[in-house]
Amino acid sequence: xxxxKINGIQVAVPENATILQAAEAAGVKIPTLCHHxxxxxxxxxxxxxxxxxGLALLxxxxxxxxxxxxxxxxxxxxxxxxxxTILELILAHHPQDCLNCIRNQNCELQTLAEAYQIRENPxxxxxRGLPRDTSTPSLVRDPEKCILCRRCEYACSEIQxxxxxxxxxxxxxxxxxxxxxxxxAESPCIMCGQCIHACPVGAIHExxxxxxxxxxxxxxxxxxxxxxAPAVRLAIGxxxxxxxxxxxxxxxxxxxxxxxxxxxxxxxFTADLTIMEEGHELLKRVKEGGKLPMxxxxxxxxxxxxxxxxxxxLDNLSTCKSPQQMFGALVKTYxxxxxxxxxxxxxxxxxxxxxxxxxxxNRPEMNSSGYQDVDLVLTTRELGRLFRMTGLDFTKxxxxxxxxxxxxxxxxxxIFGATGGVMEAALRTVYEVVTGKTLEDVNFTFARGMEGIxxxxxxxxxxxxxxxxxxxxxxxxxxxxQVRAGTSPYHFIEIMxxxxxxxxxxxxxxxxxxxxxxxxxxxxxxxxxGLPLRKSHDNPExxxxxxxxxxxxxxHKSHELLHTHYTPKNKKFL
Amino acid sequence: xxxYKEIISPYASLEGGIIEAFHAVQAKMNYLPEEAIIATAEVxxxxxxxxxxxxxxxxxxxxxxxxxxxxRICESAPCHIAGAQEVVDALEKELGIKMGETTPDGKFTxxxxxxxGQCQETPVITINGKPYGGVSPESIPQILxxxx
Ligand code: SF4
Ligand code: SF4
Ligand code: FES
Ligand code: FES
Numbered sequence: 001x002x003x004x005k006i007n008g009i010q011v012a013v014p015e016n017a018t019i020l021q022a023a024e025a026a027g028v029k030i031p032t033l034c035h036h037x038x039x040x041x042x043x044x045x046x047x048x049x050x051x052x053x054g055l056a057l058l059x060x061x062x063x064x065x066x067x068x069x070x071x072x073x074x075x076x077x078x079x080x081x082x083x084x085t086i087l088e089l090i091l092a093h094h095p096q097d098c099l100n101c102i103r104n105q106n107c108e109l110q111t112l113a114e115a116y117q118i119r120e121n122p123x124x125x126x127x128r129g130l131p132r133d134t135s136t137p138s139l140v141r142d143p144e145k146c147i148l149c150r151r152c153e154y155a156c157s158e159i160q161x162x163x164x165x166x167x168x169x170x171x172x173x174x175x176x177x178x179x180x181x182x183x184x185a186e187s188p189c190i191m192c193g194q195c196i197h198a199c200p201v202g203a204i205h206e207x208x209x210x211x212x213x214x215x216x217x218x219x220x221x222x223x224x225x226x227x228x229a230p231a232v233r234l235a236i237g238x239x240x241x242x243x244x245x246x247x248x249x250x251x252x253x254x255x256x257x258x259x260x261x262x263x264x265x266x267x268x269f270t271a272d273l274t275i276m277e278e279g280h281e282l283l284k285r286v287k288e289g290g291k292l293p294m295x296x297x298x299x300x301x302x303x304x305x306x307x308x309x310x311x312x313x314l315d316n317l318s319t320c321k322s323p324q325q326m327f328g329a330l331v332k333t334y335x336x337x338x339x340x341x342x343x344x345x346x347x348x349x350x351x352x353x354x355x356x357x358x359x360x361x362n363r364p365e366m367n368s369s370g371y372q373d374v375d376l377v378l379t380t381r382e383l384g385r386l387f388r389m390t391g392l393d394f395t396k397x398x399x400x401x402x403x404x405x406x407x408x409x410x411x412x413x414x415i416f417g418a419t420g421g422v423m424e425a426a427l428r429t430v431y432e433v434v435t436g437k438t439l440e441d442v443n444f445t446f447a448r449g450m451e452g453i454x455x456x457x458x459x460x461x462x463x464x465x466x467x468x469x470x471x472x473x474x475x476x477x478x479x480x481x482q483v484r485a486g487t488s489p490y491h492f493i494e495i496m497x498x499x500x501x502x503x504x505x506x507x508x509x510x511x512x513x514x515x516x517x518x519x520x521x522x523x524x525x526x527x528x529x530g531l532p533l534r535k536s537h538d539n540p541e542x543x544x545x546x547x548x549x550x551x552x553x554x555x556h557k558s559h560e561l562l563h564t565h566y567t568p569k570n571k572k573f574l
Numbered sequence: 575x576x577x578y579k580e581i582i583s584p585y586a587s588l589e590g591g592i593i594e595a596f597h598a599v600q601a602k603m604n605y606l607p608e609e610a611i612i613a614t615a616e617v618x619x620x621x622x623x624x625x626x627x628x629x630x631x632x633x634x635x636x637x638x639x640x641x642x643x644x645x646r647i648c649e650s651a652p653c654h655i656a657g658a659q660e661v662v663d664a665l666e667k668e669l670g671i672k673m674g675e676t677t678p679d680g681k682f683t684x685x686x687x688x689x690x691g692q693c694q695e696t697p698v699i700t701i702n703g704k705p706y707g708g709v710s711p712e713s714i715p716q717i718l719x720x721x722x
Contacts, residue, residue, distance in 0.1 A: 169630045
């Protein structure tokens, strides 16, 4: 430990700490822009400069290590003046249209401009007139707003190992863009949206489709049916000033009905169904010598990644569609039949924590109901905007009930939203199917938490199954390289594209760090623990679906509606 | 199509070899075609975005086709103060193209350069790497004459 004085406050911090960390320990906040708590130091924006006794020049707090006896001033007149100038220089190249920006009131640059009392800018305002990139169904890049912090590039290259974004040119010509001057659709981008969370400003965001929803609700010929993913409920509160996890499920249903959804159903229903199909698929592969290890297939960003970087291993992917797409295929067949509704009138909307789901819904093969299975995908953030637009007061919204046939769910479906959840849910069911015994303790705690790769060996009545869980594609890559090399010891591998699983998905409320992800994970397991049913095969509506419609897991109907195939992406460059 | 990998491979094990490799490609092509950048990334086992970053970082490399003779005008401060802009204007007028462009006959390309280390005789231009110091707008036609 070394002793450091920050603004007169004495603190003891570890030897390799930075000024920024020491200041935090002293309770002093230093502004940052390029710095990100889950990323390596970049030190390219200089907004964090401080005065260090004995040094002539101001030092960047995020990158300068402390030494014993260091004396730092974070708020001297020279420091404040320098920061103000840095802000003015950034703003001189930044569009001045905060009111129209998707990150209005949730932008790190805007917050600093307000705090540093930027009123008139002495520098001439010159922007570059760079066009937006709207080439994908999931994301929009607005390079005009980019402040070149390179946080998105770090998320994309270091955490996701996708390498879709990089620096082009230098000096005042510099840009953070896909390689070769191409748009995102041509780049290896897998639409995970992690760059959105990384971006301090509004330079990358989801493709917004709220107007499409409002038009459908206004259309008397359309019956608007929604599903929502498990990770949505626990994060949506954050969009309307509630604590993480605090939004009540039934209040949420009530709110959706108030907005004008005709029927509210649940992706959790098809999450339970996924476990039935995927669990049996795994057992079949183990028994019949099929391709192993089998990879889960519910994360469309992960599917894109596999099709892009591991096309040689597509046969290892479970053929199960994601819960979103299983739902889409069933709502216009089974559910329409049950409800005696013309499927042509059903407008199926899914609310997802995910940007890649927008892409997935648009895949040409996702039409096994005879229609486009999912018509529209909204992210959790878009739902938040919809709630604020419609002015709902959540202390007064009357709780509502899920509609029948595809609204019931178990705790096993709820935990799909967190890394390890699909694995745990699968094990709860597979155990009982294989052993014929009741699983007394349903908690497979090895599967939980933010550790990058988790593994275990499970004994199913003598049948030993080795499993692994990876989240964030950098971790997935490690597991995948083993499979490619033929040295993977596993039978079953769960992979989620986003760090933390869907709770950290690219469509979730802007997530500043992994601390928030852990909070959401906690909320998900406490929801699971509070439910009466916690095994997918106990879901009464799933049982009814098999009895009346599908007849058996992996049966003929299932293959038609619930399973899919994958195609190598053959990107021109990686 | 040119076998870029053959040109690039000899530099694969050198430290900073990617710069040498790009120079080698550019010596043949006068610029760095997309396929060459992709091939370089493959040979050096790096993502294309990184190879592209290098290709666009250095002003010596161009990712667009260039003419037979490359004219580079130093825009660093000393040359700038000595009147680089007037030289730029004269060159643009003489060749009928703007900075960054190539003449329709493919003979000349105009580019900016950072300090080329000839500050004793500013403003400086280089043509195909050969420096010309103390250039004035009036001297342009004569200098270009050597290359026509
Ligand atoms: S969406 Fe994901 S893969 Fe695409 S650029 Fe952003 S971080 Fe990279
Ligand atoms: S797009 Fe956003 S995260 Fe990426 S460099 Fe620009 S400002 Fe930073
Ligand atoms: S936050 Fe320290 S240099 Fe950007
Ligand atoms: S500044 Fe032009 S040659 Fe040095």
